[in-house]
Amino acid sequence: MxxxxxxxxxxxxxxxxxxxxxxxxxxxxxxxxxxxxxxxxxxxxVKYPPERKAEILRAYHERSSLRGLERTFGVRRQTVSKWLKKK
Ligand SMILES: [Zn+2]
Known part of the structure; x- marks a missing residue:
């Protein structure tokens, strides 16, 4: 059993x-x-674990293009801007 x-x-x-x-x-x-x-x-x-999220945000601060992030990581722009607002 x-x-x-x-x-x-x-x-x-x-x-x-x-x-x-x-x-x-x-x-x-x-x-x-x-x-x-x-x-x-x-x-x-959990769609984006903290490490993934940190990686994406780092990339955003280096290249600062939400469209670029969308292409590279497949993450929606709205999702990223939500994270940015939370900070
Ligand atoms: Zn309860």
């Missing part, structure tokens, strides 16, 4: 009081938190 028991907590408040709430289009488990009322996805997909 194989038991694979994973416990998940709410990504917002950290309470274990969450219930399954269907799946995303990509098949990720969605949840609803009964404590704080949050609807969310477990293990959300």
């Amino acid at each position: 194989i038991t694979n028991k994973t416990t998940y907590e709410c990504t917002d408040c950290g309470r274990p009081d969450i219930v399954k709430n269907g799946h995303t289009r990509k098949g990720k488990q969605k949840f609803h938190c009964k404590t704080c009322g949050k609807y969310g996805t477990l293990d959300p997909e």
Whole structure:
């Protein structure tokens, strides 16, 4: 017998009081938190890990062309400008 028991907590408040709430289009488990009322996805997909993001931002500061980044890294201009605004 194989038991694979994973416990998940709410990504917002950290309470274990969450219930399954269907799946995303990509098949990720969605949840609803009964404590704080949050609807969310477990293990959300991280599209750009921090190293990748840092690399892209470095390239931006060296060459400073969003269109160039789009071609080189395949990252959307909107995504990069969002990161730039956050800084
Ligand atoms: Zn919660």
